Amino acid sequence: MSGCQFDKEAGTEPSIDDANAPHSPSPENNITGVSTVVALKWQAEAAVRYDLYFGESYPPNIIYADSLSEPSYLLTNLKPSTTYYWQVIAYFNDGSKIAGPIWSFTTTAAGQNTAAGYVLKLYKIETAEPSDVRILLQALDLAGKGVTDLQPSDFEVFEDGEPLSPSESQLSVIKKEGINYKLRTVLLLDNSTSLKDNIDEVRRAASEFISNKYAEQEIAILQFSEQTEKLANYTSDTDSLLRSIQRYQTGYSSTDLYGAVIEGASLLKDVFTADSVIQSFMILFTDGRDTQGSHSLSEAVNSVYNKIVFAVGLGQEIQPAVLNSIGTAGYYPISRVSELNSKFEQIKSEVDKFANSFYLISYKSPKRGDKIHTLMVRIKNNSYNGDGSFVLGTFNSRGFYSK
Structure with a gap:
């Protein structure tokens, strides 16, 4: 970042000589007490797209989102009492790019972000003839947990700033049961020699998890110590998975924890369309730390950004911060x-809760002609009106007709 000077200890915002560099961050640089749900916003005149670097380390070396068309990005489920660093790279029509300053903020302490309300995340807007508009979104509470009990009457939809009539537009809201939804799970299980006395009990717990899975849920099983071994590819066949988990056995003393996380995360692929949702998450179980040193913690953390990972740690040898x-x-x-x-x-x-917090809103639009229209969805009487309290997008009514 030529022309940039940053004193991390002093906590001052760097100066960048180029006037086109990203500037005017929100939240303000170095601010504390930020909600665990926040929209990052910035300005960069004449830029056509952006890459966002974000993370807990300085400098932030993880591309959290790339090729953003708007100077904003909604973050949910941030950790409390945590300092985050972020940087925006702006790209221009002539092929040039400019890196902005490195900004930071610290989230509020645990238990202080207890206000009621809902956050909406937009995944997809699609249109179909004769005049159908479909919006796939997700509803979360302010702690980032899925909200599962919203009804069609809880939603308000606006076209070009005007509210839609639910009856005239034939508005409907479909939950997960009405969507082609597939849940995928990676079980990533430590089998290093320190677990030799507990292997049978871990296998039993994993077997019970498999036996209680959802019918549409696919599970892949990996065990790791010195190397990562795949015991089962994604399958929904419960009997096959139960046979595979019997192969979970004691491995070696060397533990490539970070390499296993990277390999497991590579299997987490999500797909969001109005016709199909594939949602994946990983459960990591370990009783120790990375002893092999083949990969770094930053590589492991980088691999799981924007992915859903639950980490279970056993005993005194684990590193909670990791x-x-x-x-x-x-x-x-x-x-x-x-x-x-x-x-x-x-x-x-x-x-x-997370899986059942998806909603597919469908309605018939009165708009006609080759025109771009704005679309906004919000929840009635939402006590939260901050970042993410509504979703905003656009659609083209080209080809729409009455039937």
Whole structure:
């Protein structure tokens, strides 16, 4: 970043000589007490797209989102009492790019972000003849947990700033049961020699998790110590998975924890369309730390950004800060392996809320002609009116007709 000077200890914002560099950050640089749900915003005149670097390390070396068309990005489920660093790279029509300053903010303490309300995340807007508009979104509470009980009457839809009549537009809201929804799960299980006395109990807990899975849920099983071994590819066949988990056996003393996380994360692929949703998450279980040194923590954390990972750590040898960084959806410490089954059940409950928090809104638009229209969706009487309290997008009514 030529022309940039930054004194991290002093906490001052760097100066960048180029007037076109990203500037005017929101939240303000170095601010504290930021909600765990926040929209990052900035300005960069004449820029056509942006890359966002974001993370807990300085400088932020993880591309959290790339090729953004708007100077904003909504973040949910951030960790409390955590300092985050972020940087925006602006790209221009002539092929040039300019890196902005590195900004930071610190989230509010745990338990202080308890206000009621809803956050909406937009995944897809699609149109179809004769005049159908479909919006796939997700509803979360302010702690980033899925909201599952919203009804069609709870939503308001606006076209070009005007409210739609639910009856005239034939507005409907479909939950997960009406969407072609597939849940994929990676079980990533430590099998290093330190677990030799607990292998059978871990296998039993994993077997019970498999036996209680949803019918549409596909599971892949990996075990790791010196190397990562795939015991089962994604399948929904319960009997096949139960046979595969019997191959979970004691491995070696060397533990490539970070390499295993990277390999497991590579299997997490999500697809969001109005016709199909594939949602994936990973459960990591370990009783220790990375002893091999083949990969770095930053590589492991980089691999799980924007992905759903639950980390379960057993005993005194674990590093809570490490597992907290890897466990993007939560870190669950246990003191005895007998607690593993209850933690799997707790995670299953969280996943169930997340999976059932998707809503497909469908209606017939009165718009006609080759024109771009704005679309906004919000929840009636939402007590939260901050970042993410509504979703905003556009659609083209080209080809729309009455039938």
